[in-house]
Amino acid sequence: MTPSFTDVTIGQALGSRTIGVTRQDLVKYAGASGDFNPIHWNESFATGVGLPGVIAHGMFTMGAAVQLVTDWAGDPAAIVDFQTRFTKPVPVTDTTGTDEPGASIEVTGAVGALDEDAKTARVDLTVVSGGQKVLMKAQAVVRLG
Known part of the structure; x- marks a missing residue:
């Protein structure tokens, strides 16, 4: 259930989550998105173009991060805008055969602004x-109940 506008305050924490990322996750995402750029799956290619190794897709990272907001809002359709700037890649080491992720993405969120006329929270x-x-500047606008 989407939070009520009257129950939300500026500075209110949404909580946090840590997302483990594996190379297998990147392959699955490539298939779903159609983004088969070898920097997301081929170690020698990625290092050959100056990257530290295979990196997560930017849109994968963005989508993983916004899940915190989706869970808080209770309805994905309540998110009316989401924007960010990509600043650093997320290197994903090869941990095939283990239960360990190759990278972790840590996400925390808080209400930064309220728009009473639109009944939205940033x-x-x-x-x-x-x-x-x-x-950087990862911001979602959520229409509140």
């Missing part, structure tokens, strides 16, 4: 991997 996300912010 949710500001902090998205970090490997100790570095990988998305």
Whole structure:
């Protein structure tokens, strides 16, 4: 259930989550999105173009981050806008054969602004991997009940 506008305050925390990412996740995402750029699955190609190794798709990272907002809103259709700037790649090491993720994405969120006329909240996300912010100005606008 989408939160009520009257129950939401600026600064209210949405919580946090850590998303483990594996190379298998990247292959699945490539199939779903049609983005088969070899920087997302081929180690030698990725390092050959100057990357630290295979990196997660930017849109994968963005989608993983906004899930925190979707869960809080209770309805994906309540999110009317989501924007961000990609600042750092998310390197995903090969952990095939283990139960460990190759990278972790840490997401925290808080209400940054309220628009009484539109009955919306702007949710500001902090998205970090490997100790570095990988998305900047990650903001979702949510229509509240």
